[in-house]
Every structure is written in structure tokens, then in C-alpha cells.
């Protein structure tokens with residue numbers, strides 16, 4: 001690729017925002033076309049490189065997302081559900097590829113992305129890493145091979161700042177397990193056990209969320225039967241894996257037609 005797409009990073013000061021900015025700047029495959037933060041945020045009006053504690057990079061953080069998007073070919077967005085919905089409309093207006101890493105969106109919010117996807121490419125995944133997307137495929141296969149004698153539990157662990165549970169990744173894994181079993185996750189989902197819950201219901205898919213310290217992201221899919229257990233596990237130790245996946249998605253989306261895609265499309269899994 002000779003032309004390097006310009007990429008805007010939203011939520012520039014966030015854990016993922018800063019990792020994405022570093023990843024784009026170091027990639028040699030894209031340019032940093034903008035950095036967006038909330039109105040009133042202390043980084044707005046300042047050079048993003050300096051705010052990250054390094055050299056100036058010539059990109060001033062702005063709260064004017066549409067202005068930034070209109071100068072870019074892609075937007076990488078790891079923020080919060082309400083912000084992502086607003087950004088989807090603006091990215092579509094600017095005809096920029098919108099890569100969405102934000103988790104915790106409700107089904108209603110996800111449905112609201114549809115109008116934007118008629119005009120622009122949207123690539124959304126609760127986890128952008130190669131490893132997790134492979135694990136999703138494995139989970140589907142294992143669930144399809146086993147019957148309900150195997151209880152399926154998804155156990156996830158994240159840092160203490162995380163605001164949504166179960167994690168987006170846990171839900172991807174739960175969806176994959178449900179698909180493998182030929183059921184709808186909504187019909188068998190069991191999250192947040194507490195108190196006298198009664199015995200586990202056969203066929204349910206359970207979720208457990210651990211929050212603590214600086215855990216980047218850990219996911220187990222447990223298949224537990226009488227006398228044996230299978231555990232499929234992914235451990236993330238560096239947020240760079242998510243940022244690399246998101247950049248790959250932004251580049252992949254450049255020659256695609258409007259619509260909604262995920263990392264399985266991007267990675268060809």
C-alpha cells in the first residue's frame with residue numbers, strides 16, 4: 001500500500017487511546033490524522049505526544065470529532081457506548097471506516113449502528129486480538145462436539161477500572177458456545193449468581209467476572225462434566241495486541257463497501 005490512511009483515535013487519553021496512538025505512530029502503515037477527547041478534558045488543545053509524556057507529534061487533541069473525522073480515512077474508537085453511538089453517525093458522515101472496540105453496548109445500542117453502516121464501513125469486536133478470535137472459533141467447535149453433559153462456564157478477569165461485565169470478550173465466547181450448541185445465548189445465559197440460586201440448570205452458559213489490580217484481560221471457557229474438564233484459555237499481558245488488531249481492521253476496511261464487519265472477517269478466520 002503506497003497511500004498511508006490517516007487515522008483518528010478517539011478517547012485519546014485513555015488506556016487504549018494512548019496504546020492506539022503509539023501503535024499508529026510506530027506502524028509505518030498509517031498516519032495519525034487526529035486525536036479526540038471529551039469536551040472540557042484537560043488534553044483538549046494540547047499536542048497529544050506531549051500529553052502522553054513524549055515529544056510533540058504535531059497533532060492537537062480536539063473535542064470536535066466531525067472536524068477531525070472529515071480529514072481522515074479511519075476512526076479507531078475505544079471509548080464508551082454513548083460516545084461510540086455519536087461517533088458512528090459522524091464517521092458515516094465523513095465516510096471514514098469506524099473501528100469500534102468499545103464494549104458494554106446494549107442490544108438496542110448495537111441496533112442503532114445500522115443506519116451508519118449503510119453509508120460507511122463499521123468493524124466492531126469485543127476483542128481485537130488474533131488469539132481471542134481464534135479462541136472464539138475453537139469454543140464454537142468444542143461446544144458443537146459436546147452435549148449438555150458438559151456444563152459451559154466463561155470466567156473472565158480484568159483490571160479494577162473496568163466498568164462493564166461480563167466483558168465483551170466473555171460475551172463473544174458465550175455467543176460462540178451457544179452457536180456451537182445450536183441455542184440462543186439469551187435463552188441460556190446465567191450471569192451474576194448470588195445467594196440461594198438453586199442448582200445449576202442443565203444447558204445454561206454461566207459467566208463469572210473477576211475485577212482486580214492491573215489485569216489486562218484473562219478468559220477461560222470451561223467445559224465441565226462428570227470425571228473430566230476441558231479449559232480453553234486466553235491470557236492478554238499487553239494491550240498492544242488489541243491496538244494491533246484495531247489498526248489491521250482500519251487498514252483492511254479501506255477498500256470494503258458499507259456494512260458491518262467483525263474481526264473474523266478481518267482475520268479471515
Ligand SMILES: NC(=O)c1ccc[n+]([C@@H]2O[C@H](COP(=O)([O-])OP(=O)(O)OC[C@H]3O[C@@H](n4cnc5c(N)ncnc54)[C@H](O)[C@@H]3O)[C@@H](O)[C@H]2O)c1
Nearest residue numbers: 011014015016037038078079083101102103126127128242
Ligand atoms: N475490543 C477490544 O479489543 C478492547 C480492548 C481493550 C478495551 N476495550 C474497550 O475499550 C473501551 C475503553 O477502554 P479503556 O480501558 O481504554 O478505558 P479508559 O477509561 O481508559 O478510556 C476511555 C476514554 O474514552 C474517553 N471518552 C469517553 N467519552 C468520550 C467522548 N464522548 N468523546 C471523546 N472521548 C470520550 C474518556 O475520556 C477516556 O479517555 C472499553 O469499553 C473497553 O472495554 C476493548
Ligand SMILES: O=C(O)C1=N[C@H](C(=O)O)CCC1
Nearest residue numbers: 103126127162167168169217
Ligand atoms: O480492558 C478492558 O476493558 C478490556 N475490554 C475488552 C472486553 O471487554 O472484553 C477486551 C479486553 C480488555
